[in-house]
Amino acid sequence: MRNNVKIARIQVDLTQQQLAEKIGVTRQTISLIEKGKYNPTLKLCLEICYAVHKSLDEVFWIEEEEFKNEDH
Template identity: 65%
Template sequence: MVNKKMKIARVECDLSQQQLAEKVGVTRQTIGMIEAGKYNPSLKLCIGICKVLNKTLNDLFWGN
């Protein structure tokens, strides 16, 4: 499932995939795969992404 909510939140924070990746300690490819729905991130990575994007897990990963 494509994660449009994460991409929208990233763009709203004016971050590239590369910038977000560096902030959470993964590769740009990992962020791209999460946004494309081709990679299931660990809970730890989800929390890290949420902190950087100032969102909750529900906002980005668990909500409708």
């Protein structure tokens, strides 16, 4: 899964720590999400989106090729 969390976070002038505190996770979790090393739950994705005032599809997506290659 790909994301624009870092871009969206910077646009609303939040540090990783501030975003983490706002949604109840650690700064390390935000860092891992931004690097694409951790796929958050849908609930966490939505909390991030609400915190940065963006829609889900503006912040998170999966490339069609990746989706087709995953085991369902």
